[in-house]
Amino acid sequence: MNLLLADDEPLMLNILQSYFSKEGFRVFPAQDGEEALELFYGGPVDLAILDWMMPRRSGVEVCREIKKAGRTKVLLLTAKGGAEDELLALEAGADDYVRKPFDPRVLLLRARKLLQLTSTVAIGDVTVDLAGQKIFRGGEDVQATWKEFQLMKFLVRNKGRIISRKMLLDHVWGFDYFGEERTVDTHIRRLREKIGESRIKTYRGMGYCLEEPDE
Known part of the structure; x- marks a missing residue:
């Protein structure tokens, strides 16, 4: 499975990249929204996990463009916790929404569920x-x-x-x-x-x- 992983925090990006790679995912990391879109258009992506607050293009903007282009699943990560923020994420087309901080094991389970991967x-x-x-x-x-x-x-x-x-x-x-x-x-x-x-x-x-x- 090809996973696009975008987060402007290098430590978070490295941790999640290592975690998903060990689980057998092919991870394509990006540190901003523009880089995420370049990777998306550069090859097949099964799931995009996007941080909401990123430079150049936000996770919500990237989500909207990805959803216009095809059926790739999108999961948004954010420190925002308001109901309006969750509504905005879902209106942008996000298939799931995870608030920071989170347990990487929970994120992995959410990813597997979106991709309908069983154990x-x-x-x-x-x-x-x-x-x-x-x-x-x-x-x-x-x-x-x-x-x-x-x-x-x-x-x-x-x-x-x-x-x-x-x-x-x-x-x-x-x-x-x-x-x-x-x-x-x-x-x-x-x-x-x-x-x-x-x-x-x-x-x-x-x-x-x-x-x-x-x-």
């Missing part, structure tokens, strides 16, 4: 329990390692999209990883042995894609 995802006879951090095939636990589960979770969040080795390394091994990129291939091979060869397709020179068996 259990089925791909053919394979079931991924995102909450329990387990993978089942035909009802049997495949005994996935932590790295294998994290790979699967990120692929599930981006099902149908080609994900590069670099992207998998950044989100599973961490942005500070300086090892061999081919380690991804080794873990993907082991994951395929557990869930079935046809689930994860290789696109040479591009990366990997999680696909339904009949796709």
Whole structure:
């Protein structure tokens, strides 16, 4: 899932970017409204989480433009607490509204609800329990390692999209990883042995894609 995350507070932006990235989201960060719109028009976005008070363009202005352009879900963050403010946010087209301060876990649940993401995802006879951090095939636990589960979770969040080795390394091994990129291939091979060869397709020179068996 592609997440546009816009907040002019660097610390808040970094915390939320790290939190959502660990949950398998592809996060595109922005520090002002104009940058947020540039990212929005630069590629597909499933959900935009926007701070209300941002320089150049406010979150409400960005929300209005996003809603005019398509069906992307929008969640507004704000320190404002009045009923009139909430009404203004909803009139601008926001699908949800969260007041600061908030628990990132609550924000994640709100995001999942907007995107209709459940804690259990089925791909053919394979079931991924995102909450329990387990993978089942035909009802049997495949005994996935932590790295294998994290790979699967990120692929599930981006099902149908080609994900590069670099992207998998950044989100599973961490942005500070300086090892061999081919380690991804080794873990993907082991994951395929557990869930079935046809689930994860290789696109040479591009990366990997999680696909339904009949796709």
